[in-house]
Amino acid sequence: MRRLRRTLNVPAVAVALYAAIMAGIVWASYTGAQQMGYNWQWYRVPKYFYTLTEGGIQPGEILIGLWASIRLSAAAFALATLLGAAVAMLRMSGLIVGKGVSVVYLELIRNIPLLVLLYLFYYVLGPIFGLTRWSAAILTLAVFHSALISEIFRAGINSVARGQWEAADAIGMSRAQASIYIIIPQSVRFMLPPLTGEAVHLIKSSAIVSVIAVAELTTVGRNIISDSYMSFEIWFTVAAVYLALTLVLSFGASALERRFNLN
Amino acid sequence: MTQQPVIEARRINKHFDGFQALSEVSLTVHQGERVVVCGPSGSGKSTLIRCFNGLEAHDGGNLIVDGREMAADSPHIRQLRQDVGMVFQQFNLFPHLTVLENLTIGPRKVRGLPRAKAEALARKYLERVRIPEQADKRPDQLSGGQQQRVAIARALCMEPRVMLFDEPTSALDPEMIGEVLDVMVDLATSGMTMVVVTHEMGFARKVADRMVFMEAGRIVEISPPEKFFSTPETGRAKLFLNQILGH
Numbered sequence: 128m129r130r131l132r133r134t135l136n137v138p139a140v141a142v143a144l145y146a147a148i149m150a151g152i153v154w155a156s157y158t159g160a161q162q163m164g165y166n167w168q169w170y171r172v173p174k175y176f177y178t179l180t181e182g183g184i185q186p187g188e189i190l191i192g193l194w195a196s197i198r199l200s201a202a203a204f205a206l207a208t209l210l211g212a213a214v215a216m217l218r219m220s221g222l223i224v225g226k227g228v229s230v231v232y233l234e235l236i237r238n239i240p241l242l243v244l245l246y247l248f249y250y251v252l253g254p255i256f257g258l259t260r261w262s263a264a265i266l267t268l269a270v271f272h273s274a275l276i277s278e279i280f281r282a283g284i285n286s287v288a289r290g291q292w293e294a295a296d297a298i299g300m301s302r303a304q305a306s307i308y309i310i311i312p313q314s315v316r317f318m319l320p321p322l323t324g325e326a327v328h329l330i331k332s333s334a335i336v337s338v339i340a341v342a343e344l345t346t347v348g349r350n351i352i353s354d355s356y357m358s359f360e361i362w363f364t365v366a367a368v369y370l371a372l373t374l375v376l377s378f379g380a381s382a383l384e385r386r387f388n389l390n
Numbered sequence: 391m392t393q394q395p396v397i398e399a400r401r402i403n404k405h406f407d408g409f410q411a412l413s414e415v416s417l418t419v420h421q422g423e424r425v426v427v428c429g430p431s432g433s434g435k436s437t438l439i440r441c442f443n444g445l446e447a448h449d450g451g452n453l454i455v456d457g458r459e460m461a462a463d464s465p466h467i468r469q470l471r472q473d474v475g476m477v478f479q480q481f482n483l484f485p486h487l488t489v490l491e492n493l494t495i496g497p498r499k500v501r502g503l504p505r506a507k508a509e510a511l512a513r514k515y516l517e518r519v520r521i522p523e524q525a526d527k528r529p530d531q532l533s534g535g536q537q538q539r540v541a542i543a544r545a546l547c548m549e550p551r552v553m554l555f556d557e558p559t560s561a562l563d564p565e566m567i568g569e570v571l572d573v574m575v576d577l578a579t580s581g582m583t584m585v586v587v588t589h590e591m592g593f594a595r596k597v598a599d600r601m602v603f604m605e606a607g608r609i610v611e612i613s614p615p616e617k618f619f620s621t622p623e624t625g626r627a628k629l630f631l632n633q634i635l636g637h
Contacts, residue, residue, distance in 0.1 A: 293445055294482035298496035298548055299472035308495055312486050 165359060172360050175351055192347030193368055199261075199343055200330045203268035207329065210269060211276030218281060229277070236274040241332055244271055249339045264336035272329045279321045283314035316387045323380035327373045334369070344368060394457055395420050396552045396583050397442055403450030404437055404607075411437045412448065413607045419552065419585055424578050426594040426615075427587045429604035430630060435587040438604070439554045442585065443474040456551060472500060475545030479557040481537045483529040489516070489540050490525040493547045501548070508547075515543040519573045535566030539573055552583040559590055589634055595619060603627045 134140060160167065175187040186194075214232060217225035236244070248270075249263040258266070287310050295305035337345035348365040352358045397419040404412035412434045419425050427435045440446040441453060444460055444467045453460045456473050464470065484492050493512035497503040503511070516522045519539035521532075529537055538558055545553060555574070559567040571593045578584055578597040588594065594601060594615060601618040603611040603626070611618070611627050622628045 288482075290478060290480050290482040291484065294476075294478065294484065296445060297443060297471060297474075297476035297478075298544070299468045299500045300496070301468060304499055308499060309484055313484075 160359060167360065168355075168357055169360055171355065171357060172364055175361075175364075188347045188351060189344070189364065189368060192342065192344040193372070195342055195347075196330070196333055196344040197372070199264060199268070199336070199341070200326075200333050203265045203272070203333065204326055204329055206265060206269035207272040207276050207325075210273035211280055214273060214277035215280035215284070218277065219284065233274050233277065236270060241267070241271050241335055242338070245335060245339065260336075260339050260341050264333075264339065264341045267336070268329055268333055271332070272325060275325055275328075276322070279318055279325065280314075282321075283318035284310060286317045287313045316384070319380065319384050319387065323377060326380075327376060330373055330376070331369065393421050395454075396423075396456060397585070398454040399438075399441075399451070400453070401451040402441065402448040402453050404434075404441060404446060404448050410607050412441070414451070415604075415607070415609055416451075417602060417609060417612070419583065421551075422581050422583055424584045424597050424599050425586070425602055426598040426600075427585065427602045427604060428589060428591075428594065428630070429610075432606075433604040434607040435604050436556050437607075439476075439556055439585055439587055442552075442554055443471050443476050445476070468500075472496075472548050473551045475548060475550035475553040477538070477541050477545055477553065477555045477558050479560050481529070481534075481541045481561070483537055483541055483544070485529050488526050488528055489521075489532070492529065492540060493544050496544065496548050511547055512543070515546045516540075518546065518576075519543045520569075533566060534562045535569045538562065538566075538570045542570075542573055542577070546577075552585065553577065555584065555586040555588065557587050557589070559588065591619070591631075591635060603630065605630075 135144065175189045177187050177190065178185045214229045218229040220226070239247075245264070245267045248258065248267045249260065252258060252266075253260075253263050284306075291309055291313065292305055295309045300309070333343065334345040336343060337349060340346060344365060348361050352361050355361070395418045397417070399415055399417045401414045401416055402412055403410065403414065415434070415438060417425075417438075427438065429435055437446055441448045442455060442460070444464070447461060455470050458464070458466055458470060460467065460470055484495070487495065490509065490512055493515065494505070494508035497508040497511055498505060501508075513522060513525065516525055519542055521536055521539055521543075524532060524536060524540070529540065532540065542553075542558075558574070559570050562570065567590070571590060574584075574586070574593065575597055584597075586593075586598075598615045600612055601615050602609055603618070603622070603624070605626050611622060611624050613623065618627070619631065622631060
């Protein structure tokens with residue numbers, strides 16, 4: 128058993144094995160598609176990324192959709208962070224009311240499916256408060272992800288040793304001063320990895336707003352398919368674009384973490 | 391003494407979930423006095439001095455610090471804490487700040503001193519604890535003894551009227567205890583009012599004006615060191631001294 132593992136971990140063997148597995152998957156999908164008579168038309172895909180005109184390079188629908196997804200996710204994440212911070216502060220305020228409100232909020236959000244939450248915001252709160260699809264989408268994503276973000280904040284704050292609060296108290300700092308100058312700066316490095324994970328999660332769940340036809344990446348994919356009937360190529364492409372976006376984010380964040388740890 | 395005492399505890403009590411950590415403790419500390427508190431672990435020594443700066447709230451009796459009632463809900467508790475310096479067993483330095491920033495953050499943010507003045511103050515006290523050259527390092531780059539001296543300097547930067555020490559050498563490797571005690575002796579000689587919880591009896595003999603012996607949440611004995619170490623009044627104190635000095 129151990130000898131087998133050692134053999135499989137020889138770099139050349141490992142790479143070959145990896146290539147073989149990947150090739151197997153591609154081959155299985157390809158032959159499967161061939162058998163159902165699928166007509167691959169990858170050559171038609173690039174024009175959905177960009178087109179060349181005499182005016183220069185024009186971004187195609189996929190890039191426009193990607194940009195919309197990025198804006199949507201960024202706005203939702205910013206709002207989710209604010210909401211999450213507010214909920215975490217209420218939770219840790221020591222007020223019975225604050226704790227009650229935040230616990231009910233968290234339980235409510237955690238136990239409603241994201242899709243239902245989206246329908247609530249778009250079909251119920253939308254008409255009442257005159258929300259556009261765009262703002263209903265942002266609010267839904269922000270509220271849904273604020274629950275976990277508030278827990279990340281709380282865990283980060285609690286992971287700073289109690290002695291730090293005491294040392295801040297002992298030099299006469301107020302609770303706010305202790306939080307701002309002593310506790311929060313130390314808790315950032317505990318919060319960064321799970322926050323990145325949550326940002327990735329948010330980007331992925333932002334695809335769901337295509338059901339209310341917000342013009343982001345997934346909606347764009349659906350529209351292209353209904354024009355071109357290239358469902359295999361476009362869904363592979365959309366998946367790859369999401370993957371590229373979240374990988375860039377993850378690598379950026381780990382670079383940031385390394386900087387925080389060095390200092 | 392005609393002067394008002396710096397700390398005056400009158401029959402204070404403290405409970406933790408049904409466990410009585412302090413019972414009917416009375417102790418008066420005057421300006422310039424050095425009081426050493428000792429006793430077996432769990433006797434309430436740390437709890438007592440943590441009450442003195444409001445880190446623990448006593449739940450019975452009166453505690454007057456610097457002429458004002460100290461209680462958890464005192465509106466002036468932050469003001470009081472600025473006048474009462476505290477040194478912890480685990481140092482509790484701020485690890486994300488440099489040594490200099492550890493020292494200046496209190497004066498700057500709490501006292502509102504401008505940066506230049508706070509830094510001058512900090513450098514003066516770093517000199518005093520004999521590590522001026524470490525100003526720009528981070529706490530985790532220092533030895534335990536150096537860290538504790540930074541912690542002492544941090545407390546001094548608030549220019550307190552009294553300094554509390556909660557087992558300041560208990561977390562240190564033996565070879566570093568001396569450098570911290572030297573700084574504390576120095577401080578005592580300069581006339582600082584000090585209340586020190588420690589097992590370092592050599593230090594106690596050298597600087598204490600009075601020894602306080604605690605057991606099971608009570609003060610069992612208060613006497614001058616020469617008497618405490620030669621002829622303790624109580625059998626408990628005698629036993630305790632035998633245990634820690636007897637080998």
